[in-house]
Amino acid sequence: MKDLLFIAGPCAAESKEIILHSIHQAKKAGLDYLRVSLWKPRTQPGFEGLGEKGISLLQETAKAGLNPATEVMLPEHVTLLIKKVLPVNESITLLVWIGARNQNHIIQRAIAKAAVHPRVRLMVKNQIWHSQKHWEGIIHYVLEGGISRKKLLVCHRGFAPIGKNQQGYRNIPNFKMAMDVKKITGLPMLFDPSHTGGTAENVKKLVQEAMRYDFDGLMIEVHPSPKKALTDAQQQLTW
Numbered sequence: 001m002k003d004l005l006f007i008a009g010p011c012a013a014e015s016k017e018i019i020l021h022s023i024h025q026a027k028k029a030g031l032d033y034l035r036v037s038l039w040k041p042r043t044q045p046g047f048e049g050l051g052e053k054g055i056s057l058l059q060e061t062a063k064a065g066l067n068p069a070t071e072v073m074l075p076e077h078v079t080l081l082i083k084k085v086l087p088v089n090e091s092i093t094l095l096v097w098i099g100a101r102n103q104n105h106i107i108q109r110a111i112a113k114a115a116v117h118p119r120v121r122l123m124v125k126n127q128i129w130h131s132q133k134h135w136e137g138i139i140h141y142v143l144e145g146g147i148s149r150k151k152l153l154v155c156h157r158g159f160a161p162i163g164k165n166q167q168g169y170r171n172i173p174n175f176k177m178a179m180d181v182k183k184i185t186g187l188p189m190l191f192d193p194s195h196t197g198g199t200a201e202n203v204k205k206l207v208q209e210a211m212r213y214d215f216d217g218l219m220i221e222v223h224p225s226p227k228k229a230l231t232d233a234q235q236q237l238t239w
């Protein structure tokens with residue numbers, strides 16, 4: 001079996017206690033990146049992540065010799081992380097990603113520009129609506145921002161269902177499209193079964209299904225006590 005890239009951790013970085021526990025588990029599991037996500041896009045106002053106040057949690061992760069990963073909403077977030085997190089440990093790399101809801105091409109290009117750094121990787125997720133043309137467009141925009149293809153990853157997280165949702169997933173996967181985008185762009189393609197599935201049961205089912213395709217990695221939400229999670233409680237697995 002090929003060596004898959006594994007990113008896992010809580011939906012949102014909620015507290016120091018949870019992240020210290022996650023660091024321990026992630027090291028034991030040999031993860032490539034720990035999710036320490038600071039900025040959360042939300043459908044309704046609520047817990048939007050710790051934001052800048054949580055940077056110390058990425059520093060803790062780096063100090064422990066583990067690579068941290070977080071969503072970023074603005075180019076300023078990337079600049080701040082580069083300044084504050086990378087100097088803590090010269091041997092770690094930082095992964096930042098653009099989420100499915102951050103669909104402003106000016107911001108996407110600016111985030112990619114800010115992420116140009118030898119120790120930073122950028123991941124882009126597909127947008128929420130079902131369109132291959134749009135998905136490829138996001139990739140063109142970030143490449144215009146100057147990010148190297150060697151530092152760029154793509155991630156499939158399904159598309160918002162339209163009408164009757166017979167599959168019962170939170171978002172509908174299109175594995176064939178993901179493979180087409182991988183082939184056309186030549187970029188590594190990860191799969192996020194958590195935001196696709198929406199429930200822990202679906203996550204397990206989708207991982208099995210995705211194994212039939214040539215994905216290059218997985219990003220999975222894992223929380224020490226999912227029921228108590230401040231965001232996406234139904235879909236998080238335990239360590």
Ligand code: PEP
Pocket residue numbers: 011037041071098099100101125157192195
């Ligand atoms: C996330 O990964 O934290 C997230 C919000 O997912 P998506 O952008 O796929 O909705």
Ligand code: MN
Pocket residue numbers: 011012195221231232
């Ligand atoms: Mn989530």
